[in-house]
Amino acid sequence: MSVHRVAVLALDGMSPLDLAIPLQIFRSRTGTPYEISVCGPTGLAPTSNGLPLAVTNGLDVLRAADTLIVPGFDPGVAPQPEPVPPAVLDALATARDQGRRVVSICTGAFALAEAGLLDGLHATTHWQYTDELEREYPAVHVDRDVLYVDEGDILTSAGVCCGIDLCLHIVRRDLGAVVANQIARGIVAAPHREGGQAQYVPAPVAVTGETALAKTRAWALERLGQPLAVAQLARHAGLSERSFMRRFVNETGTTPLQWLVDARLGLARELLETTDHSIDLVARDSGLGSAANxxxxxxxxxxxxxxAYRRAFTRGGSSPSGIGDRTTAGRR
Incomplete structure (x- = not known):
């Protein structure tokens, strides 16, 4: 598997956590092709908490990267936002023109929008800045209630920790569910959760303190191959169906039935990657019923x-033909 270069752009006022997320997820590991570095237009970049970051790589690293990631930074307050250096905007536009992958975390979307990369596309950012992004860049279709948006070569995430979900989504696109889940377990993060459409992923954000149904979800995950109804889940949780539905949505941001479909689809992907079971058997064991379903x-x-998914990601078979193969995700 050839090396895939990831460059993280350090802009003035960036969030240290937004910077750390891709550095952790895309660091070099056995079985992954990533090689990550930090670059920037200046040698010293002040962060949003005042901690200065020494940046030893210039924008030449950005121009040579296969994937470019822009962490969140302070975009300033309209009508006088902090300007993104012209050299950075040129590098982002060139990357887009060359078909390379460009990613933003949180308010990093403002840099992509300023470079014109988001014109005509769906995108998201931190909820505190969605109004400003929509107002300042009317050509961008701002999605407010999502963890992230995948538009193929252009991907944007909502605030701060949603960058974890987006980066794991990218790994899953590149290398499959097994590798992404291994990384998620290593950083003690929730595994990737599918939405109704590949590029619009509903935000399953837990309400603080409301994790009473975690045991019921774990119980269900051990029985995905069996028929599971809301009534069974509610009984396990010791709640009425109405109370169970309300609490489940509050904890996960999605309905029990959609959560089950997403979990079963994730299991099916792992079975396709790690076994030679027939499509019929994978469908049965994952709880999705039939091969047609x-x-x-x-x-x-x-x-x-x-x-096609198995051909792209099966162990011992052909390795992914290209990092970010959009036949598996992120297409409209």
């Missing part, structure tokens, strides 16, 4: 087929 969910969620 499995194909339907793969087409809706991933814009591909189970067979």
């Amino acid at each position: 499995l194909r339907l969910h793969f087409r809706r969620a991933l814009s591909t087929t189970p067979t």
